[in-house]
Amino acid sequence: MAPMVSHAQDALSIPGAQDIAVSTDGTLLYILNKDGTVSGYNIREDSFVFKGEKIPELRGVPYQILLSSTGDRIVVLEYDPDNRMFRLSVAVYNAGTKSLEGGPAYTFNGRLESGRLSFAFSPDGTTLYMGYGADSLFRLSLTEQQQAQLRIGALPTALAVTADHTVVSVNEGAGTVSIVPDDTSAGIKEVAVGLSPTDILLNNVTGYAYISHTGSDDVYVIDPNTGSVVSIVSVGADPTDLAYDEQTGDVFVANNASGTITVIAPNFTTTTIDINSPAYFETAPIQIAYATNLKRLFILNRTEGKYIVYDTTANKIIDRRDVVMSAKSLVFSDTTSEAYILTWQGEEIIVVDVTSLEARSIRIAQNTSEVFFSSPQSIVIDSPGNRVFVSNIGANFITVLDATTFKPIEKIPSGRAIQNLFLNKKTQKLYAVSPADSTLAVIDITNDTYPQKTLQLAQQPRGGVIFEEQNILYYSNAAAGKITVIDGATDTVVGTVDVPDGSYPLVNTIDERRGMLYTALYAGGVVAVIDTATQKLVSTIPVGENPIWVRYISELDRILVTVERGEKVIVINPDTRKIAQEIPIDGKPYRIFFDPSTEFVYINHRGEEVVDVFIQDESSGEFTLAWSGVLPFWGETDRRPYNMIAYDPKTLYGYLTTRNDTVEVITIGHGENGILEGEIIATVDASGEVAYTDASREEAGANRFLAWNLFLGILVLVALGAIGAHHWMRRRESSEPASPHQ
Numbered sequence: 008m009a010p011m012v013s014h015a016q017d018a019l020s021i022p023g024a025q026d027i028a029v030s031t032d033g034t035l036l037y038i039l040n041k042d043g044t045v046s047g048y049n050i051r052e053d054s055f056v057f058k059g060e061k062i063p064e065l066r067g068v069p070y071q072i073l074l075s076s077t078g079d080r081i082v083v084l085e086y087d088p089d090n091r092m093f094r095l096s097v098a099v100y101n102a103g104t105k106s107l108e109g110g111p112a113y114t115f116n117g118r119l120e121s122g123r124l125s126f127a128f129s130p131d132g133t134t135l136y137m138g139y140g141a142d143s144l145f146r147l148s149l150t151e152q153q154q155a156q157l158r159i160g161a162l163p164t165a166l167a168v169t170a171d172h173t174v175v176s177v178n179e180g181a182g183t184v185s186i187v188p189d190d191t192s193a194g195i196k197e198v199a200v201g202l203s204p205t206d207i208l209l210n211n212v213t214g215y216a217y218i219s220h221t222g223s224d225d226v227y228v229i230d231p232n233t234g235s236v237v238s239i240v241s242v243g244a245d246p247t248d249l250a251y252d253e254q255t256g257d258v259f260v261a262n263n264a265s266g267t268i269t270v271i272a273p274n275f276t277t278t279t280i281d282i283n284s285p286a287y288f289e290t291a292p293i294q295i296a297y298a299t300n301l302k303r304l305f306i307l308n309r310t311e312g313k314y315i316v317y318d319t320t321a322n323k324i325i326d327r328r329d330v331v332m333s334a335k336s337l338v339f340s341d342t343t344s345e346a347y348i349l350t351w352q353g354e355e356i357i358v359v360d361v362t363s364l365e366a367r368s369i370r371i372a373q374n375t376s377e378v379f380f381s382s383p384q385s386i387v388i389d390s391p392g393n394r395v396f397v398s399n400i401g402a403n404f405i406t407v408l409d410a411t412t413f414k415p416i417e418k419i420p421s422g423r424a425i426q427n428l429f430l431n432k433k434t435q436k437l438y439a440v441s442p443a444d445s446t447l448a449v450i451d452i453t454n455d456t457y458p459q460k461t462l463q464l465a466q467q468p469r470g471g472v473i474f475e476e477q478n479i480l481y482y483s484n485a486a487a488g489k490i491t492v493i494d495g496a497t498d499t500v501v502g503t504v505d506v507p508d509g510s511y512p513l514v515n516t517i518d519e520r521r522g523m524l525y526t527a528l529y530a531g532g533v534v535a536v537i538d539t540a541t542q543k544l545v546s547t548i549p550v551g552e553n554p555i556w557v558r559y560i561s562e563l564d565r566i567l568v569t570v571e572r573g574e575k576v577i578v579i580n581p582d583t584r585k586i587a588q589e590i591p592i593d594g595k596p597y598r599i600f601f602d603p604s605t606e607f608v609y610i611n612h613r614g615e616e617v618v619d620v621f622i623q624d625e626s627s628g629e630f631t632l633a634w635s636g637v638l639p640f641w642g643e644t645d646r647r648p649y650n651m652i653a654y655d656p657k658t659l660y661g662y663l664t665t666r667n668d669t670v671e672v673i674t675i676g677h678g679e680n681g682i683l684e685g686e687i688i689a690t691v692d693a694s695g696e697v698a699y700t701d702a703s704r705e706e707a708g709a710n711r712f713l714a715w716n717l718f719l720g721i722l723v724l725v726a727l728g729a730i731g732a733h734h735w736m737r738r739r740e741s742s743e744p745a746s747p748h749q
Contacts, residue, residue: 022040022041022042022372023040023041023352023353023354023372024038024039024040024041024349024353024354024356024371024372025039025040025041025069025070025071025072025353026038026039026069026070026071026072026336026349027039027072027336027338027347027349027356028072028073028074028081028338029074029338029339029340029347030074030078031074031077031078031342032078032342032343033050033340033342033343033345034049034050034051035047035048035049035050035056035100036048036050036347036356037072037074037081037100038072038371039069039071039072039083040059040069040372041069041353041668042059042069043061043062043067043068043069043085044058044059044060044061044062045059045060045062045072045081045083045098045107046058046059046060046371047060047100047105048369048371050345050358050369053369056105057105057106057107060098060106060107062083062096062098062107062109067085067086067087067088067089067094068085068086068087068088068667069083069085070084070085070086070093071083071084071124072084073126073128073135075128075132075135075149076128076129076130076131076132077131077132078132079099079100079132080097080098080099080110080132080149081097081098081099081100081107082095082096082097082098082126082135082149083095083096083098084124086648088648088667090116092114092115092116093114093115093124094112094113094114094115095112095113095114095115095135095137095147096109096110096111096112096113097109097110097111097112097149098110110149110150111147111148111149111150111151111152111153112152113145113147113154115139115145121140121141121162121180121612121614121615121616121617122138122139122140122141122142122161122162122163122164122180122614122615123138123162123164123614124137124138124139125137125138125163125164125165125166125176126138126166127166127167127168127174128168129168129172130168130170130172132149133148133149133150134146134147134148134149134172135147135149136166136168136174137166138159138163138164138165138166138176139163141161141162141180142158142159142160142161142162142163142178142180142181143156143157143158143159143163144156144157144158144159144163144166144174144176144185144187145157157187157191157195159176159178159185159187159195159197160176160178160180160181160183160184160185160197161178161179161180161181162178162179162180162181162614163176163177163178163179163185164177164178164179164204164205164206165177165204165205165206165207166207167207167208167209167216168209169209169231171188171189172188172189173186173187173188173189173231174186174187175187175207175209175216175229175231177200177204177205177206177207177218178204179203179204179205179614180614181197182199182200182201182202182203182204183197183198183199183200183204184197184198184200184204184207184216184218184227184229185197185198186198186231186234196234198229198234198235198236200218200220200227200229200236201218201220201222201223201225201227201239202220202221202222202223202552202572203220203221203222203223203572204218204219204220204222204227205218205219205220205221205246205247205288206218206219206247206248206249207219207249208249208250208251208258209231210251210256210258211253212251212252212253212254212255212256212273213228213256213273214230214231214232215228215229215230215231215237216228216229216230216231217229217249217251217258217271219242219246219247219248219249219260220246221245221246221247221263221288221553221572222552222553222572224241224242224243224244224245224246224262225239225240225241225242225246226239226240226242226246226249226258226260226269226271227239227240228240228275238275240269240271240275240277241277242260242262242269242271242277243260243262243264243265243267243269243279244262244263244264244265244509244511244530245262245263245264245265245288245530246260246261246262246263246269247261247263247288247292247293248260248261248292248293248294248295249261249295250295250296250297250304251297252297252299252302252319253299254299255273256272256273257270257271257272257273257319258270258271259271259295259297259304261292261293261294261295261306262293263285263286263287263288263292263293264285264286264288264509264511264529264530265285265509265530266281266282266283266284266285266286266486267279267280267281267282268280268282268295268304268306268317270319280304280317280322282306282315282317282324284306284308284311284313284315284486285310285467285485285486285509285511286308286309286310286311287310287469287485287511287513287529289555289613290310291308291309291310292309292310293306293307293308293309293310294306294307294309294336294337295307296337296339296346298341298344298361298362299341300344301344301361301362302318302319302320303316303317303318303319303325303344303361304316304317304319305337305339305346305359305361307330307334307337307346307348309333309334309335310442310443310467311442311443311467311486312329312330312333312334312423312424312442312443312444313327313328313329313330313443314326314327314328314330314334314346314348314359315327316359316361316364325364326364328366329443330348330350330357330443333350333351333382333400333401333423333424333443334348334349334350334351334357335349335350335351335353335382335401336348336349337349343360344360344361344362345358345359345360345361346358346359346361347359350401351381351382351400351401351402351424352378352381352382352401352402353372353381353401354370354371354372355368355369355370355371355372356368356369356371357369377694378402378668378693378694379406379415379418379691379693379694379695380397380399380406380664380668380669380670380691380692380693381399381400381401381402381668381693382399382400382401382402382666382668383397383398383399383400383406383650383664383665383668383669383670384397384398384399384400384425384426384427384650384651384664385397385398385425385426385427385428385651385664386398386428386651386652386653386662386663386664386670387428387429387430387437387653388410388430388653388654388655388662389430389432389435389452390410390655390656390657390658392435392452393409393410393411394407394408394409394410394416394452395407395408395409395410395413395653395655395662395670396408396419396428396430396437396452397428397662397664397670398421398425398426398427398428398439399424399425400424400425400426401424401668403420403421403422403423403424403425404418404419404420404421405418405419405421405425405428405437405439405450406418406419407419408662408670408691410655410658410660412697413670413672413689413691413697414691414695414697415691415695417457419450419457419459421439421441421448421450421459422439422441422443422444422446422448422461423441423443423444424441424442424443425439425440425441425448426440426441426442426469427439427440427469427470427471429471429472429473429480430452431473431475431478431495432475433475433478434478434495435451435452435453436449436450436451436452436495436498437449437450437451437452438450438471438473438480440464440468440469440471440482441468442467442468442469442485445463445464445465445466445467445468445484446461446462446463446464446468447461447462447464447468447482447493448460448461448462449461449462449498460498462493462498462499462500463500464482464484464491464500465484465486465487465489465491465503466484466485466486466487467484467485467486467487468482468483468484468485468491469482469483469484469485469513470482470483470485470512470513470514470515470526470527471483471515472515472516472517472524473495473517474517474519474522474524474539475519476519477539478494478495478496479492479493479494479495479539480492480493480495481493481515481517481524481526481537481539482515483512483513483514483515483526484512485511485512485513485529486511488505488506488507488508488509488510488511488512489503489504489505489506489512490503490504490505490506490512490515490524490526490535490537491503492504492542502542504537504542504543504544505544506526506528506531506535506544507528507531507547509530509531510528510529510530510531510533510535511528511529511530511531512526512527512528512529512531512535513526513527513528513529513555514526514527514555514556514557514558515527515557516557516558516559516566517539517559518559518561518566518581519561520561520564520581521581522538522539522540523536523537523538523539523581523584524536524537524538524539525537525557525559525566525579526557527554527555527556527557527568528547528554529553529554529555530553531547532549532550532551532552532553532554533547533548533549533550533554534547534548534550534554534557534566534568534577534579535547536548536584546584548577548579548584548585548586550568550570550573550577550586551570551572551573551575551577552570552571552572552573553570553571553572553573554568554569554570554571554577555569555570555571555596555597556568556569556596556597556598556599557569557599558599558601559581560601560608562601562603562606563606563608563623564581565578565579565580565581565587565623565628566578566579566581567579567599567608569592569596569597569598569599569610570596571595571596571597571613572595574591574592574593574594574595574596575589575590575591575592575596576589576590576592576596576610576621576630577589577590578590578629578630580628587628587629588629588630590621590630592610592612592619594612594613594614594615594617595612595613595614596610596611596612596613596619597610597611597612597613597644597645598610598611598644600641600652602683604677605677605681606622606623607620607621607622607633607681607682607683608620608621608622608623608630609638609641609683611638611641611642611644611645612642612645613645614645615642616637616638616639616642616643616647617635617636617637617638617642618635618636618637618638618641618642619632619634619635620632620633620634620635620682621633633680634680634682638682638683639684639685640652640661640663640673640685641683644663648665648666648667649663649664649665649666649671650663650664650665650666651663651664654675659674659675659676660672660673660674660675660688661673661674661675661685668692668693669690669691669692669693670690670691671687671689671690671691672687672688672689672690672691673685673686673687673688674686674688686700687700688700
């Protein structure tokens with residue numbers, strides 16, 4: 008059932024929402040617009056209270072909006088891409104004048120080369136605590152210009168603040184929890200917890216802090232007063248978000264890879280709710296909120312584009328619906344028991360009344376039909392056709408760029424939230440997979456009308472690979488534990504290969520020489536090996552916790568696997584299908600890139616901009632570290648700020664999709680020691696405008712200079728040729744005829 012749609016007054020004057028926050032009484036939505044301004048929307052009256060209010064200190068890309076615990080102060084965070092820094096501005100809403108009044112502003116200089124940002128307000132709403140980067144905790148006053156910086160554990164990822172202003176920080180990198188008292192002279196306690204701690208919840212009923220761990224699949228229960236570990240509770244796979252019943256103290260844990268909810272009672276006994284809706288927690292985790300007065304749990308699965316309402320009294324799901332466009336974020340009002348879902352394109356907010364289960368859509372901004380990008384993701388390049396195809400998670404179309412001018416020239420209608428694109432260069436078919444719809448669109452790019460056929464796959468297809476020699480495609484269905492086999496000649500599903508249940512298959516690669524398919528089973532800790540001749544699973548190779556990327560590099564004749572939680576790279580010998588080498592990584596390895604010109608292998612890291620570069624020894628076949636460090640572009644593809652990168656060997660241009668609804672074009676070359684380097688030459692924004700940099704103008708000037716010199720050279724050659732021909736004719740006319748025997 009589609010939600011009812013109401014249109015906000017003067018909606019088209021709003022450029023689209025980047026983020027939202029809801030007031031404590033549930034009547035006012037604060038909207039951070041994509042142009043950096045802020046608007047206030049009265050939910051009950053379906054109208055704007057104020058629109059496009061400018062905050063003087065904001066000059067960069069809007070990032071996030073936060074509302075204090077008392078509801079009287081808003082904080083806006085922006086990102087400055089030119090200087091690679093964050094700025095934070097405070098404002099207060101004046102109900103009398105219906106406008107914003109400025110407050111303190113803070114700038115955080117230097118590149119955020121590792122870590123992310125996390126926030127929590129003090130109970131009185133006068134202080135904002137921010138976990139920042141590698142190991143910093145900032146205490147920022149919201150009433151006056153005053154800040155303090157403390158050092159805590161590595162990579163703070165979530166914060167909570169107790170009633171006495173004690174800060175509890177979850178430190179993913181260190182595997183610890185830092186307990187920071189208001190009076191820091193008493194010292195900071197560091198408490199060792201499980202693997203990859205992710206989120207934190209303060210339970211006011213039990214008085215304990217609950218910390219979820221995606222690495223060890225458990226929840227630690229800690230007394231924030233003493234720092235002691237009270238209990239360790241096993242839960243499902245990849246637990247992240249937490250919520251609780253403010254009357255009974257029951258804690259709810261979202262298990263992403265399992266597609267379940269664990270309920271932890273105050274005595275630490277557990278029950279499991281099967282919602283049959285797994286998610287990929289790294290990019291689109293399950294979010295939950297609990298309406299204590301209704302005893303109903305609201306569940307948003309952004310990976311599948313669905314929301315679920317579970318009644319804990321009746322112990323059953325009472326509502327399950329698709330989100331028409333892909334969901335970006337969720338905020339919840341405890342006062343009204345309403346959920347507010349912001350869609351990726353930022354043009355509408357879906358309001359779900361958890362009491363009546365009625366849903367309506369508030370359209371607040373321009374339609375995505377007027378833009379070319381909405382959370383652009385995957386990129387493929389058609390070099391012969393001089394085209395670049397870009398998928399959009401926040402829309403239902405694929406954008407086509409002209410590879411010469413970089414301008415958008417077409418939008419191809421497609422399924423919801425297209426995750427990955429694959430191009431068969433031989434057949435000129437483009438494949439676009441939608442995890443939300445569980446479909447695959449097959450698009451003929453030889454025809455200007457882009458005709459397409461839609462195939463139904465299993466649940467939540469994500470990774471894919473093309474066996475070009477046989478024209479067969481393989482798609483992993485993460486939530487179903489199946490690999491779908493597709494005949495590329497007939498565009499039909501011809502079979503499925505089962506992998507272990509709950510293993511969450513993701514990325515695939517194929518060794519065409521031996522006809523073997525390798526699939527990383529993210530929740531299974533193994534790589535599955537499938538014989539493409541028989542379409543059977545022939546073996547599984549244990550590699551460690553959370554294998555994410557797998558790639559066969561034919562030039563090196565090796566399969567490489569990045570193992571996130573194991574913090575290592577596994578090298579597999581395709582002849583034996585056994586592990587040939589295990590390389591420890593100082594961090595979480597993520598994507599694998601290969602430069603055929605140098606035969607360097609590049610491994611970037613989760614949560615930081617570091618890239619490790621490896622080279623293979625010709626005699627032993629083993630890999631050694633050639634270089635490691637911060638590497639722009641390739642090190643920034645974990646939404647820092649880039650998503651994906653693709654390279655066109657014909658033009659030597661690289662294309663990167665960004666979290667800012669743009670596509671950036673770079674020139675790619677080699678620097679010191681043969682390491683890849685890039686330079687931005689153009690940025691294509693959502694409106695289709697192309698901004699060229701000085702570097703691109705210099706390159707264009709150089710190209711014009713070369714073209715002019717080439718033109719002059721041709722003129723000279725033509726002139727010399729004409730003179731030579733004239734001289735030769737004169738000589739021929741004045742000489743004796745040649746002998747036939749000469």
